Amino acid sequence: MNRLLKWLRHDHLPPHLQAVVQPIDQLAQQLDADLAGGPEKTAGMRKLIEAKDCFVRARIEQDEEV
Structure with missing residues (x-):
């Protein structure tokens, strides 16, 4: 298993x-x-990890605007 996959897990969120x-x-x-x-x-x-982090921050910002 690729060691970077752990940074893309979603089940703990x-x-x-x-x-x-x-x-x-x-x-x-x-x-x-x-x-x-x-x-x-x-x-x-690594770029998928960066993208995931950006999308999570975008969702958090969206939630804060409500």
Whole structure:
């Protein structure tokens, strides 16, 4: 298992954040299973982590505006 997948898990988050992270988690797991290891795969996983963090912050900001 790719060591970076732990940063994309969603099951520990509150439900409203799980809904944001779950599709990214599933995509990352599928790509990890389908692609051979290497620097480009690692870079892609890191970018998914960055994107996940941005989307979570966007959801939190959205919730604060209400």
